[in-house]
Amino acid sequence: MPSILAYLRHQLKAKDRHGLHSPFVYHLVDEVIYDRSERSDYAEIEKLHQKLLQDQSAVMPSKRSKIHRLIYRLVEEFTPRNILEIGTNVGISTLYLAKAAPSARVITIQTYSETDNSVQNFKSLQTNNVEYLVQNEDHTVAGIISKVKNLDIVFVAAERRMESPLDYFYICLPKISSKSIMIFETIYLSKATKEAWEEIKAHPSVTVTVDLFWIGMVFFKEDQAKEHFRIRF
Numbered sequence: 001m002p003s004i005l006a007y008l009r010h011q012l013k014a015k016d017r018h019g020l021h022s023p024f025v026y027h028l029v030d031e032v033i034y035d036r037s038e039r040s041d042y043a044e045i046e047k048l049h050q051k052l053l054q055d056q057s058a059v060m061p062s063k064r065s066k067i068h069r070l071i072y073r074l075v076e077e078f079t080p081r082n083i084l085e086i087g088t089n090v091g092i093s094t095l096y097l098a099k100a101a102p103s104a105r106v107i108t109i110q111t112y113s114e115t116d117n118s119v120q121n122f123k124s125l126q127t128n129n130v131e132y133l134v135q136n137e138d139h140t141v142a143g144i145i146s147k148v149k150n151l152d153i154v155f156v157a158a159e160r161r162m163e164s165p166l167d168y169f170y171i172c173l174p175k176i177s178s179k180s181i182m183i184f185e186t187i188y189l190s191k192a193t194k195e196a197w198e199e200i201k202a203h204p205s206v207t208v209t210v211d212l213f214w215i216g217m218v219f220f221k222e223d224q225a226k227e228h229f230r231i232r233f
Contacts, residue, residue, distance in 0.1 A: 002188040002213070010188070010213040014230040024221070025210065025229055032073050033212070033233065041099040042069060044125060049092050052121075067214055068096045070233075071155060071183065074217075075100035078181060080152030086141060086168050087111050087157030088132065091118035097155065098127045107148065109141055110134045142171045151175040158186035164196040169218075173205065182218040187211070201228055 017034065020026040046065060075083065075097055083097050085108040094108045106129050110118065122130050135141055145151075154172050156165050165184050172182065187197040197216055201209050207226050208219040212233035 002186065006188050007213060010211070010230060011232060014211075014213075014232040016232050020229070022208070022224070022227060022229075024224060025208065025227075028077075028210065029231055032077050033070060033210075033231065035073055039069075039072065041072065041096070045092065045095045045099065048095070048121060048124060052090055052092075063214060064092075066233075067185065068093055070212075070215070072096040072100040074181065074183070075104075075153060078153065078179075080104050080181075082148065082151055083107070083153045083155070084145070084148065084151050084172070085109065085155045085157060088118050089157060091121040091132075093155065093157055094118070094130055094132075095121065095125055095127060097153075098122075098130050099125070102129055104129060104152075105131065107131045107133065107144070109144060111141070141168065145171055145175060148175055150177060150180075152177075152180055154180070154182045156182070156184045158189065164192040166196040166199060169196070169200050169203075176205070176220055178220050178222040180220055184216045184218070186214065187216040188213060 017026060017029045020029060045068070071093060080101060081104055083101065083104050083106045085094055085097060085106065088094055088108045088110040091108070094106065098106045108118075108130060110132065119132055122132065133139060133144055151172055156168050169182065176182070184197065184200070187193055200206060200218060205220055206218055207221050207224040209228045210217040211228065211230045214233065
């Protein structure tokens with residue numbers, strides 16, 4: 001769990017939609033991040049979530065629901081064809097990704113399988129566009145990604161065992177285009193994740209980042225000057 005002090009520091013430095021000079025980021029904040037309207041899919045997925053065992057993630061359940069809804073809106077806004085999720089967990093975030101873009105190909109990689117109800121959860125909500133893969137000696141994350149032509153949205157979910165998301169960033173990078181988005185959950189989880197976030201921001205391929213504390217969004221837009229934003233969420 002990120003520290004309260006780190007959260008307070010973020011809030012002090014963060015902005016809302018006002019004072020943003022980037023039209024792209026202003027639209028993103030105003031129309032997507034701060035969109036509080038309901039979607040019918042939210043209630044359906046959240047009803048299933050309530051039936052599952054205690055959330056195993058590092059983020060508070062109430063905050064996770066807010067993050068999941070945002071991820072849904074991002075997918076809805078950018079209409080990707082190929083979505084990759086690294087860290088399926090019980091599959092709730094996968095459902096948000098898949099329901100937001102029913103015609104997209106959603107590949108989700110289970111990086112551990114201590115409690116694996118994912119496939120049953122996908123079936124229960126009649127989600128047919130998910131390809132569920134489990135990492136093992138024969139099927140590594142790198143090997144799976146090498147077979148994918150391109151990636152429009154990558155979501156790296158928080159995991160208790162994750163020390164740094166950097167490996168995933170570099171593995172996915174060859175499949176990224178100027179229209180791609182990478183989303184990293186819990187970028188302030190530890191010293192390692194914070195350092196990884198700073199390295200990702202500094203990478204020459206990255207032009208815009210949006211730091212919401214609980215998640216970080218990375219854009220590769222070629223027509224954008226390099227700039228980093230902290231936004232209250």
